[in-house]
Amino acid sequence: MAATRLKRRKFPTINEEFYYNQLENGMTVFLIPKESFKETLAVMSSCFGSIDTNFTVNGKKKSYLAGIAHLLEHQLFEMNKQKDAAYEFTKLGTESNAYTTFDKTIYYFSTADNIKKNLDLLQEFTSQINFTDMSIEKEKKIITQEFNMYQDDSDDYLYQVILSKLYPQTSLAEDITGNRDSIDKLTKNNLEENFHYFYQPENLTLLVAGDFDVKRVYKDIVTTQRQLPDRPKFEIKRSPLKLLPITPTSSMQMDISISKLAVGFRFNFIKKKPKSLIKERLLLKLFFLLLFGWTSEHYQQWYEDRKIDDSFELKIEVSTSYQFVVILLDTKEPIAMSNKIGQTIKKFKTDTNLSASHLQTVKKELYGDFIRSLDSLEALSSQFIDNLWGEETYFDFPTVLQNIEIKDVLEFGEKITKEMQLTDFTLFPK
Structure with a gap:
């Protein structure tokens, strides 16, 4: 993978700028230098969210249960040799987290040093899968508890119910975590398939913002991407949400x-x-x-x-x-x-x-x-x-x-x- 030239955009009225490029493997990189900060934050974003349960892959229809993007988010932290990405970040003195939205899955870290090691780790654990049936079943129990907690929270429950009334019988009607039944029925094969569909480099964006050397960080990213295993490419076409009549008061x-x-x-x-x-x-x-x-x-x-x-x-x-x-x-x-x-x-x-x-x-x-x-x-x-x-x-x-x-x-x-x-x-x- 050649280190193609970085492009630059300046915004003088707000005194900001960023550098960007799409790498040869398809991943897009944005670098936002902020010299006044003493830390650096990096985000890996996949265009895969809770609404992405019905779509076509290379022309073939696919349908999955609610909560699959969220369960996959949790499972990607499982690394080889029984390592856990969150713990590896902690060992580097780094704060890290992840979350799933309607249309994206976000992984991020914030650090004051060890930028290269942290970036390598972020790119590594989001580029390959190492989960097992045992780790999946363990995580399902945790997520089900999370779902129950949301159901018991009146504000969360209120919001979820109104969405289900606005978008009945669609993925927006379901909690981002899924529901007890869908969480229970999701399989290792489901997760593997969706990882390959939505974590291909063309569907990923890596953003780095903070105090860092732009050229060095970009070169490190290109080098790391070159060393990661090749991922197959799939043509994904999302099915539009069916706008059924809203349910009454x-x-x-x-x-x-x-x-x-x-x-x-x-x-x-x-x-x-x-x-x-x-x-x-x-x-x-x-x-x-x-x-x-x-x-x-x-x-x-x-x-x-x-x-x-x-x-x-x-x-x-x-x-x-x-x-x-x-x-x-x-x-x-x-x-x-x-x-x-x-x-x-x-x-x-x-x-x-x-x-x-x-x-x-x-x-x-x-x-x-x-x-x-x-x-x-x-x-x-x-x-x-x-x-x-x-x-x-x-x-x-x-x-x-x-x-x-x-x-x-x-x-x-x-x-x-x-x-x-x-x-x-x-x-x-x-």
Whole structure:
């Protein structure tokens, strides 16, 4: 594998830059030098998440049970000679972790030294499998306990139920960990197949951010990738989520002290590959923040009237596969609040919160959040990985944000509310 030349992009307005290249084996590398930091953080990301259970491989249909990406994430830490990657990181004095999202699996470490050894370890354990039937069964028990814990947490349960109502009979309706039955039925063969499908280099991105020598680190990565075993290539085509009718309003009782409400909005506004995924995400976020963010009149009035408290939260997700918003809150008036939220959306055209001046206030807040994220390697790395879209990266965020005007938000609101679907779910105290 030849060490092809690194490319460089500079962003003078935010005083940032990064280097990048796609290696000959297909893996993409991003290097973000941050000299003011005394540590380095590296992320290995696979485009394989909890929603990836139905797809075709070289034209053949494949279907797997919920939770497979998460179980594979846990099992990859099993290395040869009964070594554990997490323990190996600890021996190097390094913090490490991993997590699975709807569309990605992320492995990362943070260290102040031994960058090469840590990078070698990260690349090694994510490039080969060494798990056994025994290690899988042991991990299944741990994950089932994790699942039970989520089910007992009222906030986690509330969020999972509203997703299952928005996306019934799809992988989004399942917890990222899967469920008791699916976890139990996943096999070693299932894990091996999905490793080969989704951990091929073309599906991987390696990001390094912090205080390091760019040329040396890049050379080390190229050398390590050359030494790793070849992995077969597969053509993967993901099956789109089936948008079945959402399930209607429902409720249940739980051992809690105050009612918990989730109002879910399902959209389908990305019909084809957008020019800017950041813009699509920002438009949806701005639309909802203008109406329901803490600077809005609605939020301030509801808070003053004690209809809501600090638990009020917006969860906004936009990808090419799904677009939804969930509003979560503790309230003594769940039925009334669900109605108020729904009516606010329906009457947005005459809402005074959707003004140019309010937009500037919210944009300043989002820009401030962006600038603060540049001072956290963990936040920067997470956002950078999550906002890769063609030539677009997280560093394009300020430019995209600056160019959005109130007419863009209003036009976007007009578009998305035409086919928006809405449902809610309430947990009442026993």
